[in-house]
Amino acid sequence: MPFAPAMKLAMGLIAEAEALAAYGAALANPEPGPIADQIGAVTALLAPDALSDLKPAEATMIRSYIRSFLRQAMDLLENPGRPAGWAFDDPLILENIGQGSKQLVRMIEEIAVKTPALSERMARAGKFLDVGSGVGWISIEAARSWPAFAVEGIDIFDPALALAERNLAQSGLAERVSFRKLSIADLNIRDTYAAAFFAGPFVPAAIVPDALQRLHAAIEPGGWLFFGLFRASPEPLPQALLKLRVLRSGGYPWTPPEVRTLLEAAGFVWHGDQPSDGPAYIVTARKT
Ligand SMILES: C[S@@+](CC[C@H](N)C(=O)[O-])C[C@H]1O[C@@H](n2cnc3c(N)ncnc32)[C@H](O)[C@@H]1O
Known part of the structure; x- marks a missing residue:
């Protein structure tokens, strides 16, 4: 041109x-x-x-x-040539993506409204695991939404974990929320969590199948997994931009049908998809 x-x-x-x-x-x-x-x-x-x-x-x-x-x-x-990965040290990027992710807890609440077994479980005491907890807002919002729950956030990125501790200290929820440095690739725990959120667009594709198997082991029988994705309008340009952003974030731009296949391969039963007009999409699965 x-x-x-x-x-x-x-x-x-x-x-x-x-x-x-x-x-x-x-x-x-x-x-x-x-x-x-x-x-x-x-x-x-x-x-x-x-x-x-x-x-x-x-x-x-x-x-x-x-x-x-x-x-x-x-x-x-x-930095068009920087390697893929989530390594931003700009607190504004970290904090603003975290603030936006509060919306995911609203979406899980909407799923619960339509799913009596889920809302019944979230009303009783239990544990929620936030995988890829970032600066902590999904964990903090989850603790606000489900007062009988204790919430654990895990992440591998020190700058995000430090901001999560700061946000937690200001939230008044420190007794029910904790953060620790742990990769999902090293999670070894059985039948413990009533529900878990998985930050799908940020976890490298190569470890996702194993991560989902570990989550399947870690979730209690009958428990719930929410696999978060980004979404965009179906036109070619928004779709191409979404893929670019997810690849640069270190993840893989899974489609909802691909996520269903991954979840079923890990032993979960697919429960449903929760689309939205916003930037997020949730695929829900259950451990039987
Ligand atoms: C950007 S956050 C999502 C936003 C987050 N909900 C918040 O409130 O800030 C996604 C996180 O996934 C983390 N992550 C990437 N690979 C991971 C792994 N193997 N285990 C645990 N966390 C991981 C990244 O470090 C990143 O902080």
Whole structure:
């Protein structure tokens, strides 16, 4: 492509990236003034009702995703050749992806509403395992949602574990939540957890089959496994971008049918898929 159309292509994409940043800025409710007015003007062009009907926690969650994804996009731009893996030392990337992942606990609650056996189990005392606990928000939210539960988070990345301890100290839930440095590849425990969450997009593909077998052993009979995935619109570009982001995060872009096959090979019984319009997707399975 010659320079002029290449520049035109880039300028169109720059406008979209700047529009996303402006929407994130609008969600932060900026101080009134001429800049805030212009942020509002941009946002109104995106969608006239882009800011209405949003609860504060929902606005915060969308803004967290925008911040995390734009920062990962900047990392792609600055370091296109870096090896795959989850090794960000930018606390804003870690914290914002963690804040966004609170949504996964809401999704598990939605699954429970439709699944009496699950909601009945989550109402009784038990243990929840958060595999790939990051900065800790799924663990902390799980403890909030299921007051009879103790929650254990495991991760291999020291910067995330340190932030998880800080978030836990401020949560008031330290008695029921703990974090430790442990790879899922080294989990050796039997019939212990009533439910577990697996951060599917971040765990290297080569260890996932063994990890799922270890989780099958670790979960109590009748217990539940939630395999988290990212999702995107079905068009080719969002799908290609999702694969790029997951590969750079160190994971593999499994499809939901592939996850079902993996879960069944590890001994689980597939229970169902929980799609959403957001960035997350959960495949649920059960140990019989
Ligand atoms: C980005 S976090 C997901 C967000 C997280 N729910 C939060 O609240 O921050 C996924 C984590 O999986 C971890 N991970 C990758 N491989 C792992 C393994 N083999 N065992 C345990 N955790 C692993 C990464 O270190 C990363 O922190």
